[in-house]
Amino acid sequence: MQQRRHCGKYCWPLFSFGFFLIALSNIRVAQATQDNDDITKAMSEAGAAFGGEKKEETNIKEQKSSTEVNGYGSNRFTFSQSDVGSLIPVNQQPEIIDLLELNVQLRRPLGSPAFFYTDASALLQAGGVYFSSSTAGKRIQVKASDVQTLHPLFVLSEFYLSYSPLPNLNLMIGKKRIVWGSGLTINPTDLLNPPKDPSDATLQRAGAWLFRLELPFDFFTFSAVWAPEVLYTDNGLPYQFLKYPDFPPQATVLDPVHNPDPRDRDYHYMLALRWYMLIKESDINLMYFFSNKYNDAFANKSRLGLSFSRYFFTDWEFHLETLFQQGSNRLYVNGSCVNQGTASVIGCLANKQDVFGQFKLNDPTFYARVLLGVRRTFSEESQLSLEYLYVGDGMTPTEFGNLVRGFSLAANNNSNANAAANALSFSPTQNSGGLINRFTFDPLRRHYLFINYSKPKIGDDWTLGVVILAGLEDLSGVVIPSVTWNAFEWLNLQVTGFVPVRGLKVGEVTAFGRQYSEYGLLPIDARVVFEARAFY
Amino acid sequence: MFKLALCMWVLVRVAPNFSAQDYLKKYDAMMGPDSFEGIMVMVAHRDDDTTRTYQMKILKSGDDKLRVWFNAPASAKGQEMLRQGENLWVYLPSIKKPVRLASRDNFQGGDFNNADILRANLAADYQVKFGQSAPEGQVLLELSSKNPETSYDRILLWLDAKNALPIRGEYYAASGKMLRSATFNEVKDFHGFKRPSRIVMRNELAIKRFSELATVDLKVGVNPPSTKFVLDELGR
Numbered sequence: 109m110q111q112r113r114h115c116g117k118y119c120w121p122l123f124s125f126g127f128f129l130i131a132l133s134n135i136r137v138a139q140a141t142q143d144n145d146d147i148t149k150a151m152s153e154a155g156a157a158f159g160g161e162k163k164e165e166t167n168i169k170e171q172k173s174s175t176e177v178n179g180y181g182s183n184r185f186t187f188s189q190s191d192v193g194s195l196i197p198v199n200q201q202p203e204i205i206d207l208l209e210l211n212v213q214l215r216r217p218l219g220s221p222a223f224f225y226t227d228a229s230a231l232l233q234a235g236g237v238y239f240s241s242s243t244a245g246k247r248i249q250v251k252a253s254d255v256q257t258l259h260p261l262f263v264l265s266e267f268y269l270s271y272s273p274l275p276n277l278n279l280m281i282g283k284k285r286i287v288w289g290s291g292l293t294i295n296p297t298d299l300l301n302p303p304k305d306p307s308d309a310t311l312q313r314a315g316a317w318l319f320r321l322e323l324p325f326d327f328f329t330f331s332a333v334w335a336p337e338v339l340y341t342d343n344g345l346p347y348q349f350l351k352y353p354d355f356p357p358q359a360t361v362l363d364p365v366h367n368p369d370p371r372d373r374d375y376h377y378m379l380a381l382r383w384y385m386l387i388k389e390s391d392i393n394l395m396y397f398f399s400n401k402y403n404d405a406f407a408n409k410s411r412l413g414l415s416f417s418r419y420f421f422t423d424w425e426f427h428l429e430t431l432f433q434q435g436s437n438r439l440y441v442n443g444s445c446v447n448q449g450t451a452s453v454i455g456c457l458a459n460k461q462d463v464f465g466q467f468k469l470n471d472p473t474f475y476a477r478v479l480l481g482v483r484r485t486f487s488e489e490s491q492l493s494l495e496y497l498y499v500g501d502g503m504t505p506t507e508f509g510n511l512v513r514g515f516s517l518a519a520n521n522n523s524n525a526n527a528a529a530n531a532l533s534f535s536p537t538q539n540s541g542g543l544i545n546r547f548t549f550d551p552l553r554r555h556y557l558f559i560n561y562s563k564p565k566i567g568d569d570w571t572l573g574v575v576i577l578a579g580l581e582d583l584s585g586v587v588i589p590s591v592t593w594n595a596f597e598w599l600n601l602q603v604t605g606f607v608p609v610r611g612l613k614v615g616e617v618t619a620f621g622r623q624y625s626e627y628g629l630l631p632i633d634a635r636v637v638f639e640a641r642a643f644y
Numbered sequence: 645m646f647k648l649a650l651c652m653w654v655l656v657r658v659a660p661n662f663s664a665q666d667y668l669k670k671y672d673a674m675m676g677p678d679s680f681e682g683i684m685v686m687v688a689h690r691d692d693d694t695t696r697t698y699q700m701k702i703l704k705s706g707d708d709k710l711r712v713w714f715n716a717p718a719s720a721k722g723q724e725m726l727r728q729g730e731n732l733w734v735y736l737p738s739i740k741k742p743v744r745l746a747s748r749d750n751f752q753g754g755d756f757n758n759a760d761i762l763r764a765n766l767a768a769d770y771q772v773k774f775g776q777s778a779p780e781g782q783v784l785l786e787l788s789s790k791n792p793e794t795s796y797d798r799i800l801l802w803l804d805a806k807n808a809l810p811i812r813g814e815y816y817a818a819s820g821k822m823l824r825s826a827t828f829n830e831v832k833d834f835h836g837f838k839r840p841s842r843i844v845m846r847n848e849l850a851i852k853r854f855s856e857l858a859t860v861d862l863k864v865g866v867n868p869p870s871t872k873f874v875l876d877e878l879g880r
Contacts, residue, residue: 150716151858154683154685154699154700154716154860178721180718213722270880272880275869278876278880285740285741286740287740287741309738309739313740324874324875324876325874326728326874329875384876386728386731389730389731418744419744422746422792423748425744485746487748565753567691567692568691568692568694569692597696597697597716597717597718597719598718598719600719643718644718
């Protein structure tokens, strides 16, 4: 009986991983049978797909008016080694996770000027093997618990109706990912959507619920977006927008201690205006955002954005994306409450001083987030992208030191430590309304460099890649090498590693006698991800 | 000297009225008509003898506007490309936004580059003169780049002297190295418009690799609305 229960916990990930390996070993055999002289067949298929059956005298019609369906199935197997010495607790961080995703992308024309589109995924997960630190500081296996991030999930990445009553007028309602910025790894002006996975931007396609009016012309476009915030969701599906109802969310009813009632009487929304211009072969976007408690604590907040992209010297694409705002919604730790250890925390609590909080929320200082990048595709088709990110409201060494001291003190209390870990957003989460990223990035400090290099066509179907996310103040970061095999036109197999670089003893902060860097806080020693994705 | 004189005599005999510029304009009008809607298939043959097949619909308006929709393979379905003047973008459904491209980048990883497919207007980018060694019944055009932005520094084009149908092309880097060679095959009549329906582009740097571009259907003289060529239309 004990044996069966043990299998039940780990069978799925092991079975899926085994299936992945079997598929890998058999594909080359199958590939040899692929038809090499298929242009005639492809021509016939293309004729049918775009304009009815291919005939000698056929007229090209509009694309077929029937529903178009495509998508993929993918299996992602992740093995991580938890860093049990991390300030962030790892006792609920499974070392083995298997994620199965079934995706459908459906486009249904509704007469000539309108269509309906959806991009939906069902995600099933299984995970297990938890480790933590013993009182002696040793790595020990701990019991599994019900981990919220492993629950099944349904993600509507996009779900909208688009209608163009006039050639230069488009109306859209529903959920859509709208990204106006030119950044590749991160978009400072993206205030609407779930965050990208910085290791692979294609892994996050989810958007926001919104209404958009757009006026597109040859050399400029005007867009206006109004987005109500999703306040309550269940397994990824929203059921309350804009204003809290009279009843609290179910999580609060079940566990009010860990899930305090979030309700207020405010309307939670964002209004965004964007003016796109194509000037001298440059893409320029000017953006204005006005929000009220939309995904953050800012009330009646105005922000300005700018984006630029252009090719220079024939092959070098240069881009700039920047966001300006007054104040910051970042969480800071009150230095006077943590400098002297637990005694100072108790002192602050006794004096009703906040130990941590959004102390710069109403700060009149203007802060900028600026991304500068270049991208080039070389003659042998390798691609290099370099991006520098400046975060104006990022933490100074003193503020980062206070944060680390706060973590050190919170680590003594498991529930506080879990809350702190969530605030850091180092781990994938389910509550963003998006797909589950392999890795999330929320900059804490001010200066970052992102390097992304890929070399395709190594042996025709193989692509080598490496992504480096580097914090420039303490030289810590993550190195993410990958190997992708495009085994068939419809099948990609990928192995990706995540290796934290703890820092080079430069710019680290000291907390209670230990040195810490930003990526030294990552709760993993290493992570390996195997993914098979079959398109249809 | 005798050969040169013979070539010149043949040239004058078969094409007395066309200048090299005229031939190039005829080539451009045939391979990149001013306005058309077409269905095309590109098959990329790779070193290991396997293939990758792309199905696409192309819409062109004037010299500077062109849009491509990809229907296959499944991993590229929903991708679109747009050219507006010197600007090129690809819309990737996987990231839900357009990304700028360089005209010298390879077209979908095949042996054509983006300019070969999306910017077939050689007369605008190259100076042209007659070459000296065309077989009988053909003319040889020698094209040299007007600016460093072009994909090739020099192009040699062999055309049928009577009707300017392209027969063969060679494409060179500034170093003089041949990068690509093309053959133009199977002339077909598409609704009264004749042109080669298959182009085979060979990668001379990787000798086993080549790509075929086949025209399934083509309709010239369509007048698509300008809103079809707007960046924010991509993905709709």
